[in-house]
Amino acid sequence: MVPPDPDQPRDEGQRLHALAELAVLDTPVETEFDDLTALAASSLGVESAAISLIDHDRQWFKSRVNLPFVETPRDIAFCHYTVEQRDLLVVQDATRDPRFCNNPLVTADGGIRFYAGAPLILEDASCVGSLCIIDSTPRAEFDQKSADLLKGLARLVSCMLIARRNRLRGDIATKVINATSDAVVAADREGKIVLLNGGAEDLFGRPASEMLGKSIEVLMPERYRDGHQSRLEQVKALGPTGELRKFAELPVQTADGGELLTDVSLARWGDLGGVGGFAAIFRDIRDRKALETDRNHARNQLDAIVANLPSLLFVKDLSTRKYVLVNEKACDLMGLPESEIIGRSDRELFGSTGEQFEQRDLKAAQINRPFRYESTFIGKDGRSFDIRTTRIVMDGPDRPGQYVLGVGEDMTDFRRTEAEKKRLARYDDLTGLLNRTSLSELLADYVGEGTPFAMLCVNLDRFKAVNEQFGQSAGDAVLQEIGTRLQILCGAQGTIARVGGDEFVVLLKGDRLEMRTVQLAQKIVSIAAAPIVASGTFCHIGASVGAAFFPDDAGFPQALRDRVELALHRAKKEGGGRVCLFDATLDAQVRERRMLESDLRTAINRGDIVLHYQPVMSARTGMVSSVEALARWEHETRGPISPEVFIALAEDSGLIDELGRKLIFRACSDMLAMPETMRVAVNLSPQQFKSGELVSTVREALKRTGLAPNRLQLEVTERLVIENTQETFAQLEELRSLGIQILMDDFGVGHSSLSYFQMFPFDKVKIDKSFIADIETSKTARAIVEAVIGLGRQLSMGIVAEGVECQEQNAVLSELGCTHLQGYFFSRPMPLEEIAQFVAKNAHAVPLPLAPPRRARGFSGEMRSVSSTTG
Incomplete structure (x- = not known):
């Protein structure tokens, strides 16, 4: 079996579902996987190799060679990146790769230096892991021949995983058939019986040894046999993908010549190559009748569950496009009672917006598989929701593909949380100012524009003492107050970011830049010196400010940051509470010291x-x-x-x-x-x-x-x-x-x-x-x-x-x-x-000239050493 194109996208939920269907996680060692892993390590000349499967939050090894651990957290797994990019990942020297240089798997003794991983992609295009090779020595190159070999072995692993899953499914199906009390009979395309389970032996009163190879007609009452051959020919004419007729009730003949009314369902089995036939499941209708009351009760319970399901659920007739079922959650989101929804179409309910809903229904019918779509929905009552809906077409009592079933998730809270996370990724959660990441992006934009600007770095002078004396809560209050004061002071003329514990940066644009920068810096020093009330006490801090200018002092962001830090270092060194602009001459000694x-x-x-x-x-x-x-x-x-x-x-x-x-x-x-x-x-x-x-x-x-x-x-x-x-x-x-x-x-x-x-x-x-x-x-x-x-x-x-x-x-x-x-x-x-x-x-030297006779006690210690200071 050859997996499909790996470029076909799949979302994380589908990927994890495909991994779960393999039923391979946390399973014992299997020789065929270990042998292939050892072959990968040997043929590619590396210390270690593994078949790595990426779960929700971990990496688990189905097989491994020379690896001391069986799993790792996903966030440090190299194979996570292979799964994300769904293609061969080669890391020639992990210590030089910014994604991995600080990874504990790299920094540990004997850690990872070289890594190559090929994705494991299943037939539904889900990427579940990788076949990876690892070495503690960097590798200068990884040629195309080696890459093709690794990818080929990975495809083999994928096929092995698929085959393992199919074998497991087959084993399960066999066990289910043998264990079920229902009668299961399978016949080939010519109508000859090829399988009869224990339930069928009990139901028909005939042993399997007697029935195998005989026509399926022996199970039918005499009056049904005349038309059986023609019906069988019709089934063959349907082709390998044709639908079989499903009988709700069918009489069968038992060994004693009597008839028994059964509930029967038919299904096709086999493949497209001509092997196969059809299978029937028979159930004594007396059991069905006995359970009918219970089923009605269960149906009522199911109706209650559907009605109260926390996800919205709807069913529409695909031809008329009218609603035939909605649950309470759907009514709530639409802002309409059930009575106003059932029997009406989306276009009637929501106008032009409804037309879009109907187009998605048709899309689900066209692709013949679950269709997922997320959009913002505004109900009749004006409320707005982010809804992710999965649509699937279902057969109905009147025709195939009669209904479209939709299950929707209310993603509103999730999207709000997601938006908040994105905001937190850009803003400091304590002060609400821009954070270091946002500042870096802004600096790059400013430099790209080429417009002159000033960069001021503000560092609090006695913040550490406040933290030590009054505690972290007081320190946080001080930082928040300084952030507020900077925002009030700068207003719209400057952009402010908090880039460290007690360090802030202000970017300033406009005319008369140097004069305005000095004035602003002096005001910052002044407002920072004013007492701050925190934890019920007055905190007296202060601030030092260093500043530099683009492009006069530096032409790219990192160089400008370095210049600002040099100026700030000089301001701090001069006693704090000062403003220093970058000066190439004055700051040369600091740069010289840093270089040294x-x-x-x-x-x-x-x-x-x-x-x-x-x-x-x-x-x-x-x-x-x-x-x-x-x-x-x-x-x-x-x-x-x-x-x-x-x-x-x-x-x-x-x-x-x-x-x-x-x-x-x-x-x-x-x-x-x-x-x-x-x-x-x-x-x-x-x-x-x-x-x-x-x-x-x-x-x-x-x-x-x-x-x-x-x-x-x-x-x-x-x-x-x-x-x-x-x-x-x-x-x-x-x-x-x-x-x-x-x-x-x-x-x-x-x-x-x-x-x-x-x-x-x-x-x-x-x-x-x-x-x-x-x-x-x-x-x-x-x-x-x-x-x-x-x-x-x-x-x-x-x-x-x-x-x-x-x-x-x-x-x-x-x-x-x-x-x-x-x-x-x-x-x-x-x-x-x-x-x-x-x-x-000097071993046989004589006493030093003019040395007096020994007057002090003999001293055993006669050596002294230096590691550092004198010379």
Whole structure:
């Protein structure tokens, strides 16, 4: 069986009905479907394949290869798009397709990259699903040969589904025939009996084995047999589509020679190829008579149901076009009583509008199948309804096709809801202003017109505080009030949209555009500053406004938005409550920073941020005791970027966690190539403590690389512990419990507090290089260094002097008792290969010149590391 043209349209209701008729959803595995699915995956060289059926709100797989789930929601199903377009859908790389790039089936680990699906179309043109192939690797092309193969396999699946349904129907029919108590007899075109069910054996008193192959005449009384052959010839002459006569009552002859009055109905069976005949269902009329009273009662009940049916129902004589039946719902919609409708035509009732109704009746008769049409109907009482009516032609007692039956649904409420949904799709449901989608369309229209206009972006200055202090209901009230004030202020001169939580956009056209824009922006700032009553209290907010002009500042919508945002960013940065017009010179730094942020994101993803290592020398042995890991970024076009720049940028843009995680992993991995006695120190940013993921990141790095925990040191600055002392120390304690050493970096340059040492015993303290630079000339610097060294000795902490630049500084610091020294006097930061050579060469070094005898306790922790900030 070949399905029809897939371009023939079908609505969703018909599609779901066709799917339900297949009776295949949620059925067990069937080998023939699994084999075909496996063939599709193998022949097209993909990881996965499936026969996907699209239900009302889900996608269910009849068969699947290498797919861990049996169904998905419809709204994330790729096959939904195949069903919608009713044609082959190929997605070569889902991550680059805006329809699917954010789909959870794509973003998951090992998610979908390549997809191709061919529709499954049945004989009535209903598209019920697809045969799809899936791969976790993008595919650069999908040639026509592969496309034809997939579509061919899909057509085969459609035929299999149709055949399965027909087999099921046949099985059901057989079971019904065998189970029914009615007598069923089937004869071929020559009138010979080919089937006799149990009910017929009971009714006629003859076994099927005796009756099969005999003429149907043996079931008739003698007086009916003479004309049987001529009637049979008449039936043959009707052809394969001719109608058989239906007898209301017919006497039959039983085995004992008696007669039994039966109710009989005839039907044709078989196909157009000559195979077939007719079938008769006989029912003992005594049962019918016994049930007649019950049937009359049932008919009365049916009449009551029809009368009170919530859908309108009518029956019209197709030739006279006059109404013969209407229910109460139809009368209500027409605005007329039944007595004024029955016996009259639509043209008589509704004039020219009625002529249209009659044309639809004729259309239903012409197409010989249910005809559905939706239109607006205005009743006699003036009420308006959206009515969807399905018409079907029925045979009557006088002739075939005598009546047209109409069942109508009142779609008025549904259409109103639909219209409201469309409105909500264009308007913000809180303020009633245009939403972001509508603004985008409007911007495109304005730019297409080429008429100059201004775009103002309004952002509320203290809205977050209102939400946090008074709750969301107060925040909503503030947004509604601001929206109302903007509408009153702008009037007809501007178009207003709400595009974000607390962000509004105003589009302004007309003459003297710049002057009017500035005046309007200043008024907006003024009205936003006025108190707003919300949740029983006065809320004081404010607004900042950025503005740009088309076409002077930008020639297309996205560029104009970018310019407006730059101007708004400057207004906010200057303290809020300000108006800033886009200025190419003033806003260049912001654009530059955004570009650098984008480059940084790419560099982190590609692994372009690398580590160099600077040795930390033991003052006692003169050998390298540890190395500090320092982040380095060589930009493709800008050259080296200072760590102070890109680390701060990573912190501000939320990239520091990812950057820090990669550098910790890199430092731990690199140390595996160094001597086992060597430790590495990694600097931590305060932002890494805020995410709550630092401890798990460090634990995972140690586990995956296999580095011993005592070989890792983590450095923190005073700024970190000052910002959130208790929370920071709690995480530091958890890190130390892993066996990691904790160092305080840049000690002395911040708001140093000795209480930190009481709250947390650091393993080492690093004296900031600013004190080391002045140690030979400044008594103050020397006194601070001596004090820190003395403090470290008393608290059993190692002391590292950073920034040692010359032999004289080295000598003084060694003499004062620093346990470790670091600086360019010993070595610059080096890549891994060079630092490894330096460590090997330094393995047997003698004590550093002028280093005093060991005066402090032996210190086990001799390594310090960097992930980000210093260098």
